[in-house]
Amino acid sequence: MNFKIRKKEFLDSISNAVRAISSTTPLPALSGIKFEAKENSLVVISSDSNISIRTIIKNTEKDTDILTVNETGEVIIDARYILEIVRKIDSPFINFEIIDGTLVKIYGANSEFKINGMKGSEYPEINFSVSDNAFSIKTEAFFEIVNQTAFACAETDTRPILTGVNFKAKEGILTINATDSYRLASKKVEIDSDLEFSITIPNKHLSLIYHSLANVDDVMIVIDNQKISFVFNNTIVQTRLLDDVFPDTSKLIPLSFTQVLEIKAKELANAIDRTSFIKSDGKNIVKLTITAEEIDITSSNQIGSSYENVKLISFEGDPFEISCSGKYLMDAIKAIGSENITISFSGELRPLIITNKEDNSVVQLISPVRTYK
Amino acid sequence: MNFKIRKKEFLDSISNAVRAISSTTPLPALSGIKFEAKENSLVVISSDSNISIRTIIKNTEKDTDILTVNETGEVIIDARYILEIVRKIDSPFINFEIIDGTLVKIYGANSEFKINGMKGSEYPEINFSVSDNAFSIKTEAFFEIVNQTAFACAETDTRPILTGVNFKAKEGILTINATDSYRLASKKVEIDSDLEFSITIPNKHLSLIYHSLANVDDVMIVIDNQKISFVFNNTIVQTRLLDDVFPDTSKLIPLSFTQVLEIKAKELANAIDRTSFIKSDGKNIVKLTITAEEIDITSSNQIGSSYENVKLISFEGDPFEISCSGKYLMDAIKAIGSENITISFSGELRPLIITNKEDNSVVQLISPVRTYK
Numbered sequence: 001m002n003f004k005i006r007k008k009e010f011l012d013s014i015s016n017a018v019r020a021i022s023s024t025t026p027l028p029a030l031s032g033i034k035f036e037a038k039e040n041s042l043v044v045i046s047s048d049s050n051i052s053i054r055t056i057i058k059n060t061e062k063d064t065d066i067l068t069v070n071e072t073g074e075v076i077i078d079a080r081y082i083l084e085i086v087r088k089i090d091s092p093f094i095n096f097e098i099i100d101g102t103l104v105k106i107y108g109a110n111s112e113f114k115i116n117g118m119k120g121s122e123y124p125e126i127n128f129s130v131s132d133n134a135f136s137i138k139t140e141a142f143f144e145i146v147n148q149t150a151f152a153c154a155e156t157d158t159r160p161i162l163t164g165v166n167f168k169a170k171e172g173i174l175t176i177n178a179t180d181s182y183r184l185a186s187k188k189v190e191i192d193s194d195l196e197f198s199i200t201i202p203n204k205h206l207s208l209i210y211h212s213l214a215n216v217d218d219v220m221i222v223i224d225n226q227k228i229s230f231v232f233n234n235t236i237v238q239t240r241l242l243d244d245v246f247p248d249t250s251k252l253i254p255l256s257f258t259q260v261l262e263i264k265a266k267e268l269a270n271a272i273d274r275t276s277f278i279k280s281d282g283k284n285i286v287k288l289t290i291t292a293e294e295i296d297i298t299s300s301n302q303i304g305s306s307y308e309n310v311k312l313i314s315f316e317g318d319p320f321e322i323s324c325s326g327k328y329l330m331d332a333i334k335a336i337g338s339e340n341i342t343i344s345f346s347g348e349l350r351p352l353i354i355t356n357k358e359d360n361s362v363v364q365l366i367s368p369v370r371t372y373k
Numbered sequence: 374m375n376f377k378i379r380k381k382e383f384l385d386s387i388s389n390a391v392r393a394i395s396s397t398t399p400l401p402a403l404s405g406i407k408f409e410a411k412e413n414s415l416v417v418i419s420s421d422s423n424i425s426i427r428t429i430i431k432n433t434e435k436d437t438d439i440l441t442v443n444e445t446g447e448v449i450i451d452a453r454y455i456l457e458i459v460r461k462i463d464s465p466f467i468n469f470e471i472i473d474g475t476l477v478k479i480y481g482a483n484s485e486f487k488i489n490g491m492k493g494s495e496y497p498e499i500n501f502s503v504s505d506n507a508f509s510i511k512t513e514a515f516f517e518i519v520n521q522t523a524f525a526c527a528e529t530d531t532r533p534i535l536t537g538v539n540f541k542a543k544e545g546i547l548t549i550n551a552t553d554s555y556r557l558a559s560k561k562v563e564i565d566s567d568l569e570f571s572i573t574i575p576n577k578h579l580s581l582i583y584h585s586l587a588n589v590d591d592v593m594i595v596i597d598n599q600k601i602s603f604v605f606n607n608t609i610v611q612t613r614l615l616d617d618v619f620p621d622t623s624k625l626i627p628l629s630f631t632q633v634l635e636i637k638a639k640e641l642a643n644a645i646d647r648t649s650f651i652k653s654d655g656k657n658i659v660k661l662t663i664t665a666e667e668i669d670i671t672s673s674n675q676i677g678s679s680y681e682n683v684k685l686i687s688f689e690g691d692p693f694e695i696s697c698s699g700k701y702l703m704d705a706i707k708a709i710g711s712e713n714i715t716i717s718f719s720g721e722l723r724p725l726i727i728t729n730k731e732d733n734s735v736v737q738l739i740s741p742v743r744t745y746k
Contacts, residue, residue: 080650081650081676081677084650088647089647090647110644110683111644111680112681113679114680115676115678116676116677273461274463302489303451303454303489304454304486304487304489305486305487306485306486307484307485307486308484309483310483
């Protein structure tokens with residue numbers, strides 16, 4: 001095994017590969033990255049057995065200077081070591097060769113590293129094949145989906161299915177839902193596909209895929225039995241799905257409202273943020289007292305209390321009070337991302353929903369909390 | 374107690390005061406900041422009983438808009454709460470008043486906080502008096518002293534005195550030493566004072582003082598029995614001293630050398646940095662193999678090895694080998710801060726020293742380690 005590779009492409013593939021490496025893997029081979037030098041390509045594989053990444057580096061018609069393979073072969077190298085070495089070698093090209101068994105020499109202009117690897121055959125077989133159940137999406141649209149929903153997942157796995165984001169496709173509409181059972185983030189986008197599916201992606205894997213897609217324009221998403229694959233450039237990132245049934249959230253969103261207000265998002269978020277250090281049992285609960293022209297926001301615990309006042313843009317309905325998590329409100333306002341937001345209520349014990357008049361693709365729902373006076 | 378104060382000055386004083394607050398103080402009053410509103414001033418005090426900070430805020434001739442005291446009085450407020458409140462109130466002026474016993478109301482334009490404090494009388498008496506044993510120093514010069522020496526202190530308190538930086542004055546020369554017994558950083562500066570003293574300041578307090586001095590031009594340093602005070606603007610930061618005797622380091626620095634080389638500091642530091650992930654027992658040991666024109670830098674452990682090569686600017690003496698901590702070398706090179714550095718040796722089992730031809734005020738000494746082949 002002997003190849004010469006441009007540092008940029010090599011470092012990019014390794015930086016991406018290490019995302020799948022788990023520090024607690026029981027299988028020693030999985031703490032490494034597998035390199036397969038083939039006739040005209042270098043295959044870089046990493047996995048924690050739930051999420052797996054494969055990148056194929058080869059020359060293109062326009063760019064014939066990326067890779068020269070002098071001898072084919074394969075080896076596994078500890079992920080942290082190879083990342084440090086390739087990151088630090090101060091040279092535009094890097095040479096990589098097996099000099100003895102699994103002893104690898106990696107060198108640039110003035111630096112040379114020798115490192116003991118493992119035999120490529122010790123790496124588990126990973127199936128990167130994909131079916132035709134595929135559709136394409138702009139990564140920008142995918143980022144927006146993740147930013148507007150994923151934060152609402154459950155953090156603890158009391159109900160494991162709630163630690164994932166549900167993607168459901170039917171008749172050209174992709175509906176994305178995330179809920180921790182106290183709040184729900186729901187998003188709808190059109191896709192150019194008549195696929196029908198309902199799958200739930202673990203949120204921690206979604207976050208990893210998100211970061212893999214920096215600098216990518218379009219991504220192809222392939223749905224297979226028990227796995228989803230994201231295909232872009234010469235890379236596949238595939239992850240196992242959560243196999244429980246995602247709860248039906250469609251009936252949670254109220255359809256009629258007793259009060260509807262419009263407010264400047266930033267003013268409300270800043271006011272809530274100022275009270276966020278006032279916590280009881282680790283939670284900041286805010287009471288919203290809404291009258292025709294303004295909201296009073298109050299929060300209190302044993303040590304102190306706060307009072308904020310924000311003017312409304314418009315209000316319909318009777319004055320009333322409702323309490324809920326300040327953090328949930330701030331998360332939802334941030335996810336909506338618009339200058340003005342609409343908050344709709346249907347009673348102090350029913351969920352409130354936050355929307356944006358100019359973009360009805362996203363709905364944020366928050367359950368109120370009972371406050372005892 | 375009732376005063377109105379400009380947010381900027383109030384926030385600055387509180388941000389500085391919280392540096393002295395320890396989260397593990399046994400005395401509840403010390404988890405708070407003490408505010409004393411006097412006729413024409415506000416005194417802000419904090420302490421962890423080893424380091425104490427006092428700032429006096431008052432109007433100046435040029436700026437009469439900082440503070441209005443309507444009623445004198447004193448109170449202690451939990452440090453984290455008051456910092457959060459004052460940081461977040463979105464108003465150029467802040468009102469602060471006791472409304473009932475120790476219940477304080479703090480408010481700006483649209484925000485209002487109420488918080489329970491403690492009686493000012495529960496705060497321990499802190500003596501901020503200073504003697505005439507004082508000298509002035511540019512804060513820039515003080516920063517350079519700390520940057521070039523403090524990193525060499527011991528981190529563990531096996532020998533408590535070595536966790537401090539020693540300041541010794543005699544005949545107008547201030548000599549600053551820090552050592553963990555494997556390395557020594559030594560700095561000399563002239564001061565306009567004939568004071569004579571030898572004191573050792575705990576490094577963690579020095580770092581705190583360092584950060585207090587951002588945006589300050591000159592600082593007055595006052596040496597008293599068992600304490601040192603830094604006086605600047607309207608603030609005093611005072612800290613207890615380590616009371617053991619600091620070891621005599623003057624004889625550690627060799628006076629004659631068998632080999633002397635000059636090298637580009639950055640090239641050497643980068644080469645060592647590239648090998649720094651190769652550790653045995655958590656330490657990166659580098660072997661320097663020096664010949665007339667170059668240094669070979671090698672490092673190895675069970676998993677791998679590295680080889681780097683850096684050209685010399687000049688070399689006097691016979692080729693030889695020496696091993697030492699790569700981290701200590703990088704720390705010393707960074708502290709010297711010059712483009713080129715001189716490294717002088719007097720044998721492979723004797724300390725090497727790093728200096729800068731253009732500035733002989735600072736010497737960095739590093740003990741070699743024995744390597745077993």
